[in-house]
Amino acid sequence: MNVTKFVPIVDTLRTYDKKNFRFDLIAALTVAVVALPQSMAYAMIAGVSPAYGLYSAIVLTIIGSAFGSSHHLATGPTNAICLLISSYMAAYVGQGNFFATLFLLTFMVGAIQFAMGVFRLGSLVNYVSHAVIVGFTAGAGVIIAMGQLNSLLGIKLPSGHLSSIGKVIACFENIDKTNYVALGLGLFTIAVILICKKINKNLPGALLGIIFSVVLVMVFDLEKYGLKMAGNIPTAIPPLSMPNFSLEAAGDLAVGALVVAIIGLVEAVSISKAIASRTLQKIDPNQEFIGQGLANMVGAFLSSIPGSGSFTRSAITYQNGGKTRLTGVMVGFIILIVLIFFAPYAKYIPNASLAGVIMVVAYSMIDKKAVAKVLKTNRNDAIVLVVTALTTILAPELEDAIYAGVAISLILYLKDSGVASVRTLTPVQASDGRFVEQEFNGQRSISGEQPISIIQLEGNLYFGSSADLENKLNNAFNDAKVFLIRFKGVGVIDITALEVIEAFINRAQSDGRKVILSGVDAKLYKMLEKMHIVHHIGEENIFMSEDEVFASSGKALEEASSFVRSVNYSVQERTVQA
Structure with a gap:
């Protein structure tokens, strides 16, 4: 058994380039600085102590990075997941078994995700198109910026959950309460990042901006100006915990666990694919499912709340030069070290600088x-992108954007696939079966002096395109003596489409015309047999597809020409006899 396939970090360690260590470490330090206050805030959204957010940021990040597919995905508490946790755990607030039940939810979420990976259901995410990913990424960038506006301005928002747009509206309503010291620190941090990028792209601008901000706060005692800081961080390592493994609790949490698991996977894989579109890394959705599942299952025994991939922290990993999955592993250990040794100093990180x-x-x-x-x-892709981006910004939940994007993609696909590709061909030389292709223009085809009418069918023909196929075949019916129906690259054909073709054949035969089929593969031939079409037109009039280009059509055309000659000869003979 190839261990590296199921434990990707083994292969990373075995082939690790020491030159990448500096990049991975700098990115990890930057991500950890952001993850500290962010994880605490998300835990509070979930309705638990900030400490549990930090425990999750340690455990889930390490396990998710070690076993996941992406080099840049940062696993841990996320806004959307924590909101769901708060909703599903509301009934248990105040009960003695609250945390044991919460850790059961974490375990169940992980178990569902792990099972989906083992049973290779990762292909489900292939229905998320590139346009959806681009739109989702762009929309996520907008809402992330909107969500940080109040921190950048140092404005305290009203209590209660606010959407990203609600936060922006609240900021403008309270613009007179802007804390200019906070705004100055935020803009200073942005300036440091941009200057570092101009000097050298490898400079850790975000990390330097945070460090300089902390120095300014401590030297000039800027806290007295009402700056909002990261706050006190608990100095403890993730304690062992035991989920409440009871059938009753599992039954009550089943639906919630399934929803959180699926949304978590959609977030994780969407983020991974979005970043991979830039790095060109090949993402294995099944392995990502397994990585997310293991992270949550292990986290359930180390006091962690359910988590998923974080867009913010993953983007920071990529933007700050992280090269391998060791970035995520180091993030977890850096947060652990901070909890143990540096918690008193981390509290001086101003939220405005993090917002920058x-x-x-x-x-x-x-x-x-x-x-x-x-x-x-x-x-169509443009429509999908715009709808996904707007839904990401406007919808109350982030995952709604993915659902909307996939739904619009499928609707537009079905709309386009409802059009049957029907073309008319004109033979150049009957002997070698070469053709000049003419686009079918939707108007009634007129045979004129041409005794053979060649109709080419392409693509997938199914019930959705049967009405269009029927209309185009009716328009293609003319006064030709022979109809040669050519199947070119018809990958899928169902009984509804075959019935339309059968009706055309019956119409032609009842009018004394001959019908020949060419380019028929073995699968299509069996379907024609079962529908008795082979019996109706005769085996001699069906030409199977061959490896040689146009071979089948060439032979069919020869048969059609032979038939026309015989008909013409019979007509001439009857004329002479008369």
């Missing part, structure tokens, strides 16, 4: 070249 870092990351998440390419290349 995240603002830059949010801007960089919008792949402007990819957006322009999608908008200019294909109308």
